[in-house]
Each structure stands twice: as structure tokens, then as C-alpha cells.
Amino acid sequence: xxxxxxxxxxxxxxxxxxxxxxxxxxxxxxxxxxxxxxxxxxxxxxxxxxxxxxxxxxxxxxxxxxxxxxxxxxxxxxxxxxxxxxxxxxxxxxxxxxxxxxxxxxxxxxxxxxxxxxxxxxxxxxxxxxxxxxxxxxxxxxxxxxxxxxxxxxxxxxxxxxxxxxxxxxxxxxxxxxxxxxxxxxxxxxxxxxxxxxxxxxxxxxxxxxxxxxxxxxxxxxxxxxxxxxxxxxxxxxxxxxxxxxxxxxxxxxxxxxxxxxxxxxxxxxxxxxxxxxxxxxxxxxxxxxxxxxxxxxxxxxxxxxxxxxxxxxxxxxxxxxxxxxxxxxxxxxxxxxxxxxxxxxxxxxxxxxxxxxxxxxx
Amino acid sequence: xxxxxxxxxxxxxxxxxxxxxxxxxxxxxxxxxxxxxxxxxxxxxxxxxxxxxxxxxxxxxxxxxxxxxxxxxxxxxxxxxxxxxxxxxxxxxxxxxxxxxxxxxxxxxxxxxxxxxxxxxxxxxxxxxxxxxxxxxxxxxxxxxxxxxxxxxxxxxxxxxxxxxxxxxxxxxxxxxxxxxxxxxxxxxxxxxxxxxxxxxxxxxxxxxxxxxxxxxxxxxxxxxxxxxxxxxxxxxxxxxxxxxxxxxxxxxxxxxxxxxxxxxxxxxxxxxxxxxxxxxxxxxxxxxxxxxxxxxxxxxxxxxxxxxxxxxxxxxxxxxxxxxxxxxxxxxxxxxxxxxxxxxxxxxxxxxxxxxxxxxxxxxxxxxxxxxxxxxxxxxxxxxxxxxxxxxxxxxxxxxxxxxxxxxxxxxxxxxxxxxxxxxxxxxxxxxxxxxxxxxxxxxxxxxxxxxxxxxxxxxxxxxxxxxxxxxxxxxxxxxxxxxxxxxxxxxxxxxxxxxxxxxxxxxxxxxxxxxxxxxxxxxx
Numbered sequence: 001x002x003x004x005x006x007x008x009x010x011x012x013x014x015x016x017x018x019x020x021x022x023x024x025x026x027x028x029x030x031x032x033x034x035x036x037x038x039x040x041x042x043x044x045x046x047x048x049x050x051x052x053x054x055x056x057x058x059x060x061x062x063x064x065x066x067x068x069x070x071x072x073x074x075x076x077x078x079x080x081x082x083x084x085x086x087x088x089x090x091x092x093x094x095x096x097x098x099x100x101x102x103x104x105x106x107x108x109x110x111x112x113x114x115x116x117x118x119x120x121x122x123x124x125x126x127x128x129x130x131x132x133x134x135x136x137x138x139x140x141x142x143x144x145x146x147x148x149x150x151x152x153x154x155x156x157x158x159x160x161x162x163x164x165x166x167x168x169x170x171x172x173x174x175x176x177x178x179x180x181x182x183x184x185x186x187x188x189x190x191x192x193x194x195x196x197x198x199x200x201x202x203x204x205x206x207x208x209x210x211x212x213x214x215x216x217x218x219x220x221x222x223x224x225x226x227x228x229x230x231x232x233x234x235x236x237x238x239x240x241x242x243x244x245x246x247x248x249x250x251x252x253x254x255x256x257x258x259x260x261x262x263x264x265x266x267x268x269x270x271x272x273x274x275x276x277x278x279x280x281x282x283x284x285x286x287x288x289x290x291x292x293x294x295x296x297x298x299x300x301x302x303x304x305x306x307x308x309x310x311x312x313x314x315x316x317x318x319x320x321x322x323x324x325x326x327x328x329x330x331x332x333x334x335x336x337x338x339x340x341x342x343x344x345x346x347x348x349x350x351x352x353x354x355x356x357x358x359x360x361x362x363x
Numbered sequence: 364x365x366x367x368x369x370x371x372x373x374x375x376x377x378x379x380x381x382x383x384x385x386x387x388x389x390x391x392x393x394x395x396x397x398x399x400x401x402x403x404x405x406x407x408x409x410x411x412x413x414x415x416x417x418x419x420x421x422x423x424x425x426x427x428x429x430x431x432x433x434x435x436x437x438x439x440x441x442x443x444x445x446x447x448x449x450x451x452x453x454x455x456x457x458x459x460x461x462x463x464x465x466x467x468x469x470x471x472x473x474x475x476x477x478x479x480x481x482x483x484x485x486x487x488x489x490x491x492x493x494x495x496x497x498x499x500x501x502x503x504x505x506x507x508x509x510x511x512x513x514x515x516x517x518x519x520x521x522x523x524x525x526x527x528x529x530x531x532x533x534x535x536x537x538x539x540x541x542x543x544x545x546x547x548x549x550x551x552x553x554x555x556x557x558x559x560x561x562x563x564x565x566x567x568x569x570x571x572x573x574x575x576x577x578x579x580x581x582x583x584x585x586x587x588x589x590x591x592x593x594x595x596x597x598x599x600x601x602x603x604x605x606x607x608x609x610x611x612x613x614x615x616x617x618x619x620x621x622x623x624x625x626x627x628x629x630x631x632x633x634x635x636x637x638x639x640x641x642x643x644x645x646x647x648x649x650x651x652x653x654x655x656x657x658x659x660x661x662x663x664x665x666x667x668x669x670x671x672x673x674x675x676x677x678x679x680x681x682x683x684x685x686x687x688x689x690x691x692x693x694x695x696x697x698x699x700x701x702x703x704x705x706x707x708x709x710x711x712x713x714x715x716x717x718x719x720x721x722x723x724x725x726x727x728x729x730x731x732x733x734x735x736x737x738x739x740x741x742x743x744x745x746x747x748x749x750x751x752x753x754x755x756x757x758x759x760x761x762x763x764x765x766x767x768x769x770x771x772x773x774x775x776x777x778x779x780x781x782x783x784x785x786x787x788x789x790x791x792x793x794x795x796x797x798x799x800x801x802x803x804x805x806x807x808x809x810x811x812x813x814x815x816x817x818x819x820x821x822x823x824x825x826x827x828x829x830x831x832x833x834x835x836x837x838x839x840x841x842x843x844x845x846x847x848x849x850x851x852x853x854x855x856x857x858x859x860x861x862x863x864x865x866x867x868x869x870x871x872x873x874x875x876x877x878x879x880x881x882x883x884x885x886x887x888x889x
Binding site: 241 | 436438685686687706709710711712713714720722727728729730731732733734738741742743745746751754755756758
């Protein structure tokens with residue numbers, strides 16, 4: 001029995017959550033003696049007020065779409081993949097190897113190859129926790145968290161000892177050759193006002209395509225049907241002849257591959273080399289994005305745009321109002337995650353009550 | 364096996380009814396969207412009586428009780444408790460008004476002890492010890508007074524369902540409930556446990572408690588209630604004194620037409636052996652042998668009924684044949700051996716071999732409650748060519764097929780977009796049956812086909828099973844309802860403690876002999 005209309009569940013509640021988060025943020029900003037209205041203005045203008053802002057907002061959003069989709073797909077099988085961070089890091093390794101080892105004549109060849117490389121490495125990194133879960137019952141939350149640390153250590157080792165350019169002080173790979181360079185927003189969107197520095201690149205369209213593909217996978221395919229059935233009830237899935245091992249493995253491989261694809265944007269598209277900590281927490285933001293987006297690709301897309309704007313707006317705020325430190329911006333982002341993710345039920349109850357009264361009034 | 368005892372008329376109940384009724388409902392209405400679940404319902408439940416509420420699934424019994432217990436708010440109408448108008452916005456208010464509820468699905472913490480469960484939510488003060496001590500004293504008293512004996516220190520997960528139900532009753536009594544509502548309490552009980560429950564209820568009534576018993580089993584109503592109210596399609600059609608009515612009259616009031624309580628069927632025409640089970644053994648994860656060398660055969664065109672008290676291995680038997688549980692031994696279907704372990708032993712390969720399975724527990728196995736009806740129609744058959752388009756699901760075909768099935772099996776409401784959880788138990792069961800029967804399997808496994816299903820639907824379901832048999836298919840029926848076993852089976856196998864105690868045909872045996880066999884005594888010895 002639905003107590004409230006669907007639009008309220010998928011749109012109204014997240015918006016109220018967001019408004020509450022911003023309200024509390026405003027109180028925090030006021031408490032340190034700054035003007036919250038001005039700060040909000042700076043954030044919003046910084047994120048979406050100019051082509052420059054959009055160039056960054058959409059770049060960040062692209063990262064979050066990949067990691068958000070990764071968490072969302074796993075969540076349909078009731079698997080909580082906390083390992084997006086590590087899977088994306090390994091995806092970076094895959095992308096870097098693809099870009100460095102083959103002298104690509106043109107980006108249109110390098111992009112699909114990098115997509116395959118990033119997806120394969122990300123999936124491979126998810127495969128081990130998935131196998132442990134499917135065969136040994138080791139909890140996926142624990143193993144994926146541990147694999148984040150292993151991934152981080154592995155990349156430090158590789159970048160310092162194996163992949164570093166000889167003679168260089170920086171623990172990073174050589175710059176990718178020109179043929180592997182993805183067209184940035186300046187190349188295809190200069191007419192919209194994007195500048196040379198915009199990190200936004202064609203990986204954004206890969207991310208949009210992934211949203212569509214995930215939607216088809218989850219809601220239209222037999223595999224998606226089986227993933228959802230397994231997520232709803234494991235005993236019933238067994239009754240229906242759905243093999244748990246198969247579903248856990250496939251779901252986690254898809255999830256890891258999506259996380260790994262993030263590197264196409266961050267490593268190939270933006271940094272054009274593999275650096276230490278190329279993921280920068282996007283794997284964890286993906287969890288909040290998936291939660292807020294109700295594990296639906298459209299929701300993930302919208303939530304990723306919001307978080308992209310928060311990141312970019314926050315960076316602007318830090319720059320324009322020095323009294324608001326980096327930590328304060330983390331606080332604001334954390335408040336949004338807190339309200340949209342953890343405190344969801346706090347808003348849900350009263351809203352449901354409101355619709356119940358409304359319905360009774362109308363009846 | 365204990366036989367069902369008859370109640371005598373009770374003059375004291377009539378004497379007590381001079382005072383204000385324990386509960387009076389006036390003009391209660393409740394709609395969910397377009398569905399009118401309760402229409403202008405008025406009822407008086409006299410103090411110190413057992414009041415039965417009977418009706419088909421989806422008749423609105425559970426909705427009415429949920430309103431009384433504060434889960435739903437009525438759209439219109441008044442609730443009077445002991446003569447005073449009372450507002451019940453939530454279950455806390457219901458408890459304060461002296462109402463206790465025992466749900467069909469228990470709400471107990473599995474790894475807590477009985478005592479902890481009884482006290483949970485009604486602790487007095489920050490420390491548990493005084494409350495636990497008080498509860499322990501109360502439990503001892505109640506055990507003596509009403510045969511409500513339960514080990515206070517046992518963990519819930521170690522108790523059988525009958526015991527768990529007693530804990531639910533104790534919880535209500537600990538909260539000083541004067542009015543006890545039981546929703547389908549015997550659905551999960553063996554006949555002797557049910558008898559015990561009724562003795563408890565009579566004892567409570569004699570102490571002045573008021574009991575509302577929601578059921579669709581006519582025999583229970585006749586056996587234990589003082590008054591009975593009948594609901595049909597959201598309306599209260601009659602309230603009568605139990606002593607002044609008959610099962611036939613009640614059945615008519617419930618469904619609004621004459622019901623056949625027996626199934627018309629011709630003698631079976633058994634064909635070749637379809638299912639042959641030899642030396643089947645199952646050992647569970649705790650090392651307990653659940654099935655110890657089962658041997659049986661089912662032929663084409665016959666129904667083999669497996670009778671037994673729940674928990675004696677019949678669930679495991681179904682799950683092994685359905686590919687859910689692994690086992691050792693030999694099972695052949697039409698002469699071809701089935702894999703009993705390993706990856707080829709799953710629901711998918713069983714279906715491909717020609718076995719359809721209506722599981723005992725439709726909520727746990729047979730349906731995905733959060734899936735729509737049409738998604739559930741494909742459940743287990745999601746890889747069939749008629750439901751797929753390459754890697755995609757053929758949603759159009761699924762929906763068309765579901766609409767047809769809903770019409771042929773009279774599923775109400777016939778809306779394939781509703782989630783499975785929105786249907787009543789009987790309609791959920793019809794969705795599962797339609798899916799499994801219409802695949803035209805060589806062998807149909809069917810467990811508790813009419814558990815939690817109303818009389819009208821029982822008749823329908825029984826006829827469908829007989830039709831399938833007459834079409835030359837083999838059916839293995841597992842049921843704890845002896846009536847059902849007798850009505851449907853061509854042969855009856857009795858299972859006890861993981862063994863088949865013996866086989867009878869329905870005309871060679873009677874409930875007494877089967878009861879002895881179900882209790883582990885050799886029926887031949889008498």
C-alpha cells in the first residue's frame with residue numbers, strides 16, 4: 001500500500017532533505033560569523049553560474065555518476081559495495097596501461113580501449129571480494145573496505161617503484177601520448193563558453209551512456225530481473241533456479257567495472273597521467289549518490305549533478321571567502337550526505353503523515 | 364492424536380453480557396485507494412466471550428483488526444472500549460486500552476529468551492532485573508492457571524511455532540490485556556497444538572478476558588467461539604450465536620453461495636510411474652537427519668498425499684524435489700535420474716525436467732512480494748523463450764499472459780501492475796498456482812495449497828488440482844490438513860520423523876489410523 005504518491009518519494013523528499021542540509025549549513029556559516037546568504041550565492045554561482053563552473057561541476061558529476069552507478073547496481077542485489085574507491089583506483093591502473101603501452105593514433109580508438117581496460121581492472125578488483133562472499137560468505141562490506149587499502153598500497157608501490165618516469169621526483173606515470181588524449185569540453189564545446197582549463201571531457205557522455213545501459217540492465221533484461229529477485233529474497237531466488245554465486249559474481253563484476261570506468265574521466269580525460277590517489281574520495285561519494293538517487297540511474301544522475309555542484313561550489317567558496325576553510329566545505333558536504341542518506345526517515349514520516357491527512361481530507 | 368473436544372454452551376457468558384460490551388465498533392469504514400476494505404461495520408463484542416470473526420481472504424477481517432490495534436486509522440466510525448469512545452491512533456494506545464494482539468506472523472526477537480521477549484518494550488525502569496523477575500513470577504502463575512507453560516529461559520529460535528505463539532499471548536497478558544485478538548492463530552499449528560491453544564483461550568475467557576478470534580476455519584469457529592460475525596467483501600453480513608448456527612450456514616454467509624466442502628472426483632486412472640524416489644536422505648547443517656531413507660512413487664494421473672505433522676520432513680522432501688535442498692539417494696523422473704547435489708541440482712534444472720513446484724511458504728519462496736504480479740508470473744520461468752527477447756525480458760508477453768492467468772484463476776483485483784504484497788493470501792496463492800499449473804508439468808509438487816486461503820478459493824484450487832490429475836499429470840501433495848489430504852489424494856503416504864510410516868488409500872483408512880501413524884505408531888498394529 002502506498003501512503004504517498006511516487007513523485008513525493010523520488011523528488012519531494014530528497015528536495016526537503018537537501019533544503020534542511022543547506023539550512024543547517026547556513027547556521028554553521030552564520031556561527032563562524034560569515035553571511036550564509038552570500039556564501040550560498042558564491043557556491044551556486046561558482047558551480048552553475050558560468051561555463052567555467054559548469055566545466056568543473058560536470059567533470060565531478062561524471063566521476064560520481066560512475067561510482068554512484070557502481071553502488072546502485074550492487075545494491076539491487078542487496079550487496080553493499082564499499083569498494084568503489086579501490087576499484088576506481090585499479091581502473092586508473094588499467095586505463096594508464098592501455099594509454100601508455102599502445103601508441104594510439106586517435107582518441108576514438110584509445111577511448112574504447114581505455115573503457116575496456118578501466119572496466120576490466122575495476123571488475124577484477126571487485127572479483128576477489130565477490131568470490132569470497134559467494135563461496136565463503138565473507139561479508140562484502142568488510143572485504144571491499146580492506147581491498148580499498150590494498151589498492152591504495154598497491155598503487156603507491158607501482159607508482160614509486162615501477163611506473164614512475166626514471167629521474168622524476170613525482171610518483172606518477174609519464175604523461176599519456178597525444179593520441180590517447182580525450183577531447184575536452186573546449187574542443188567540442190567552446191561555442192558554449194567552455195575554456196581551455198575545463199576538465200570536462202567526452203567521458204561525460206560515456207557516463208550518460210552508462211546510465212542508460214544500467215537502466216536497461218536492471219529493469220529490462222533477464223539478468224537484471226534475476227539480480228533484483230536475488231536482492232529481494234535469496235531463498236526465493238533459489239526456488240526460482242537463480243544461482244546465488246552467479247548473481248553475486250556478475251553483479252559485483254558489473255559494479256567494479258562501473259567504478260573502474262571513472263578513471264576514463266579522471267585519469268585519461270583530466271590528469272592525462274596516473275597519479276597517486278587519482279580517485280580522491282569519489283568512490284565514497286558514490287555511496288551517498290546511490291542512496292540519494294534511490295539506486296535508479298536517473299536518480300543517480302541527478303544526485304551526481306548535485307554533488308558535482310557541491311564540490312565545485314565548495315572550491316569556489318574556499319577561494320572567495322577565505323574565512324570558510326576547506327574543512328568547513330567538507331562539513332557542508334557531510335551535512336548533505338547526512339540528511340539525504342542517514343536522516344531520510346526523519347523527513348519521510350512527517351511527509352507520509354501529510355499525504356495521509358491530505359488524502360483523508362479529499363476523500 | 365488428541366481429538367477435537369466439543370464446547371458446551373456457557374451460561375456465564377450470557378450473564379456477563381448485561382454490562383457494556385468489551386468492544387463496540389460503530390460504522391467503521393476504511394478505503395485503500397479505490398478498494399473499500401471495510402464498509403460501515405458495526406459490531407458488539409460482549410465481555411468474557413470468545414468472538415469469532417470469519418470471512419474469506421480479502422474480506423476485510425485483518426483491516427478491521429488493524430484499525431482496532433491502531434495500525435490504520437478508520438476513515439469513518441467510532442470505537443468504544445468498555446462503553447467509552449476511544450481514539451486509537453497507534454498500537455501503544457491500543458495496549459493502554461487493554462487490547463493485545465497475536466499476529467499471524469509472530470513479532471519476536473529470535474535470539475532473545477522468552478522472558479526477555481515478554482518484557483521487551485514494557486520494561487519498568489532502566490534496569491531489567493526487576494521487570495524480568497516480575498515477568499518470571501507472572502509466567503509461573505499463568506502456566507499454572509491456563510496451561511500456558513513455556514520455559515522462561517528458552518531462546519525463541521529453539522522453540523516450535525506453538526510455543527512461540529504462547530509467548531505472544533504471554534506478552535499480551537503481561538501488558539495486562541483484557542481483550543485478546545488472535546489473527547489466524549492455528550494456521551501454523553498442528554491439530555494437537557491447536558487444541559491446546561483453544562483450552563488456553565477457554566481458560567482466559569472463564570477468567571473474564573474477551574477474545575476475538577479471526578479465522579477462516581469453520582471447525583474452529585464452531586468449536587471454540589460463543590458468538591460469530593461473518594464478513595464478506597468488506598461488509599459485516601451477520602453476527603450470530605455460535606450455538607444457533609451451523610457450519611453450512613456460516614459457509615453460505617461467507618461466500619454468499621452454497622459451497623462444496625468435498626471435492627467431486629472420479630477414481631484415478633494411474634499411468635506409468637513418473638516420480639520414483641529411492642533411499643532419499645537429507646542431513647541438515649546441524650547434522651540432524653531430516654529425511655531417513657524415503658522411498659515413494661507417484662504415477663501419472665494420480666495424487667499422492669503426504670500427511671504428517673509439520674516438521675517431520677515433508678518440507679525437506681518438497682525442497683529436495685524442487686531443487687532447493689541437496690540430498691543423497693536416487694530420484695528419477697520418467698526414468699531419468701535427477702541430480703540431487705551440485706550446480707545441476709537447482710530450481711531451473713528441475714523445471715526444465717518437467718517439475719513445477721507450489722511451495723509451502725509462498726512469502727518466503729513462491730513470490731517476490733515487492734515485484735508486480737506480472738513480474739511474479741515469470742518467476743522461475745524467467746529464461747523461457749516465451750517470456751524473453753534474447754537477453755531482454757519480453758514484458759509485453761508477460762503482462763498479456765498474466766492478465767489471462769488472472770482471469771482464468773479469478774485473481775482479484777485483476778491488475779497485473781499491483782505488487783504481490785498487495786494481494787490477499789488466497790489471491791497470492793492463485794498467482795503462484797496459475798504460474799505453476801499452466802506450465803503443464805509432468806509432476807506438480809504442491810505444499811499446503813490452501814494454507815491461509817478462504818473457502819471459495821479452496822474449492823477452486825482443489826478443482827484445478829483434480830483437473831491437472833485428470834489430464835494425466837502426477838501430483839505430490841503435502842498438507843497438514845487431513846481434510847485436504849482425504850479430499851484430494853488417491854493414495855496417502857504418512858511421514859513421521861523423516862520416514863514414510865506407510866501408505867493407505869483414502870477408502871481403506873480413517874483419521875484415527877492416520878493420526879496414529881502421524882504420531883509414529885504403526886497403523887497396521889491396531
